[in-house]
Amino acid sequence: MIALYINWNFDSEIINIFGFPLKYYGLLFACGLLLCMYILKGIFKRENLKDSAHEALFIYGIVGIFVGARLGHCLFYDFEYYSKNILEIFLPIKVNQIGEIKFTGYTGLASHGGTVGLIISLYLYSKKYEIKYLKILDLIAIVAPLGATFIRLANLMNSEMIGSPTTMPWAFIFRRIDNIPRHPAQLYEAISYLIIFIIVFLIYKTKNIKLGNGFLFGLAITLIFTMRILIEFVKINQVEFEDGMKLNMGQILSIPFITIGMYFMGKNLIKNESN
Known part of the structure; x- marks a missing residue:
């Protein structure tokens, strides 16, 4: 077997303007979000939902994802540090030992927290725009795996x-x-999430499949977090306290999402069988 190791040596910064860096992470995050919103525009039109509701979704979505992801990281992965540096939870800075402040950007975001934040913000959104909560969860679930694809590319x-470490021929040397x-x-993960997006999108587009509200949401989070658990086995731990754990924090936090997802899928399948 011929080794085709890829030497990966990208600088995370694209450009730095007066001390404010433009990074690949932010660019890919924004591109993924905009692409999801573009696809959702067509979906909203198909569902006869108002343009104003689609436009407002951007704000609800980005606030929910970002706040949830930030709090998720600070609470579950580095609580000891952030409990002593609370200001850094909310501001993109880091204060060194002599009190100097450096702009760093938000260096810690957790996907599980982002998911919870999005789910909460969509509840508020559904009340404001009078759209059934499970219906909007289904519509977001169509594009959520695509957004996750871009985030993992940003991590790359x-x-x-x-x-x-591995000896597989496609290994990367970071x-x-x-x-x-x-x-x-x-x-x-990026490839897995892209495949999940295609699966969920095709199921939505297939008109002869009758599914109740909540099924696509359940399917998407079950597939996403199942892949998260599996791929974590070939990752190094993100924080020291995970060393020695049979399942790391990412895997443990994925289990409730899979349980919820399977509940919504099972509920729909049972309902369809009884009809």
Whole structure:
């Protein structure tokens, strides 16, 4: 077997303007969100939902995702640090030991927290625009895996959330970390989420499949977090306290989402069988 190791040595910054960096993470995050909104515009039209509701969704979505993802990281992955540096939870800065303030951007975001934040913000959104809550969860579930694809590509550009060492011929050597061939776990997840997007989108587009509200939401989160659990086995732990744990924090936090997803899918299937 011929080794085709890929030397990965991208600088996470694209450009720095007067001390404010434009990073691949932010660019890919924004591109993914805009693409999702573009696809949702067509979906909203198909569902006879108002343009004003689609436009407002952008604000609700980005606030819910970002606030949830930030709090999720600070609470579940680095609570000890952020409990002593509360200001850094909310501001994109870091204060060193001599009191100097440096703009760093938000360096910690957790996908589980982002999911919870989005679910909560969509509840508020559904009340404001009088759309059934499960219906809007279904519509968002169509594009959510695509958004997750872009986030994992952003992680790849940052050389973060790297995989464990491997001798597989497609291994990546993350030069900014070390010189060890590793699983490109970010790419595994990105490809998985893209496939999930295609599956959920095609099911939605197939008119002869009758599904109740909540099924697509259940399907999407079940598939996404099942893949998250599986791929975590070829990742290195993100924080030290995970060392020695049979399941790391990402895997543990994925279990409730899978349970909820299976509940909504099962509820719909039972209902369809009884009709």
